[in-house]
Amino acid sequence: MASNRLTIEEVARGYWRVVIDNPPINLYDPEMFAELRVLMDRIDASNELKIVVFESANPDYFVAHYDLERGEVVPAQPGAAEFSAWPAFVTRLAQSRVVSVAKIRGRARGHGSELALACDIRFASKEKxxxxxxxxxxxxxxxxGATEWLSRLAGRSRALEIITGADDFDAETAEKYGWVNRAVPDAELDAFVDNYARRVASFDTDALELAKKLVNARAGIPSEADRWASNQSFIGTTSWPQTRQTIDELMSRGLQAEGDFELRLGHHVGLVRR
Incomplete structure (x- = not known):
């Protein structure tokens, strides 16, 4: 299914690949959210589906981050909703009987990282x-969802380092922190993820569904209420005067545009107030 932001490829029986493509830098925007919600409906409706792999058509960006200019727009298209509906989408994905995998190549910052964290499993390019x-x-x-997921995956101190430092992390460090499952050499990443997905797709549906339910019950997943509280905190901060001033300054320097500022965003945001 081709769409404005997502292309769904039925690779094999029980295995879908979802390719994210929103030029120029794969911003997460309201249209992408609408398509993700429609995708979730399709996932729930497919009796044969066992595994979904999310990846990017842009080698430099998995998903850059939340669109700070249009994030609260509700477009006139199927699946459209306010950003406050994001926690419900994540809950559906986490509790779905289908296994979800993020194949991360390029930059996954802010909501790009949170989309990856919403998936059950994350494999990342070691170099890219x-x-x-x-x-x-x-x-x-x-x-x-980063506050909830990273506190569980990385622990309190590392979650604080990640969130309060607002800096870029390479894949190998992210692997050590539990942010991603594995950092895989880039030349091997596609084959590695495809092999894993085809392997999972070959297994019994009922066994896979029960296995995921049992792991969710033992490991625990953040509650929708916790994610909603963080979501509302984010929405509230966007109206702070100092936030609007900071965003305007970052926009003037190249935020949300192609170029060095976005490519090295972790570096640049650390220099704005120095």
Missing amino acids: AVLAQVEVGVAVVPGG
Whole structure:
């Protein structure tokens, strides 16, 4: 299914690939959210589907980050909703019987990282993946689940390092922190993820569904209420005067545009107030 932001490829029986493509830098915007919600409906309706792999058509960006100019727009298209509906989408994905995988090549910052964290499993390019939660550097706080997921995956101190430092992390460090499952050499990443997905797709549906339910019950997943509270905190911070001033300054320097500022965003946000 071709669409404005997502292309869904049925690779094999039980295995879909979702390719993210929103030029020029794969911003997460309201249209992408609408298509993700429609995708979730399709996932729930497919009796044969066992595994979904999310990846990017842009080798430099998995998903850059939340669109700070248009994030609260509700477009006139199927699936459209306010950003406050994001926690419900994540809950559906986490509790779905289908296994979800993020194949991260390029930059996954802010909500790009949170989309990856919403997936069950994350594999990252050792040479080309960059992860960051840059929100505090933009005078806001994470609102898409990073606070909840990273506190569980990385632990309190490392979650604080990631979120309050607002800097870029390479894939190998992200692997050590539990942010991603594995950092895989870039030349091997596509084959590695494809092999894993085809392997999972070959297994019994009922066994896979029960296995995921049991792991969710033992490991625990953040509650929708916790994610909603963080989501509302993020939305509130976007109206702070100092936040608007910071965002305007960052926009003037190249935020949300192609170029060095976005490519090295973790570096640049650390220099704005120095």
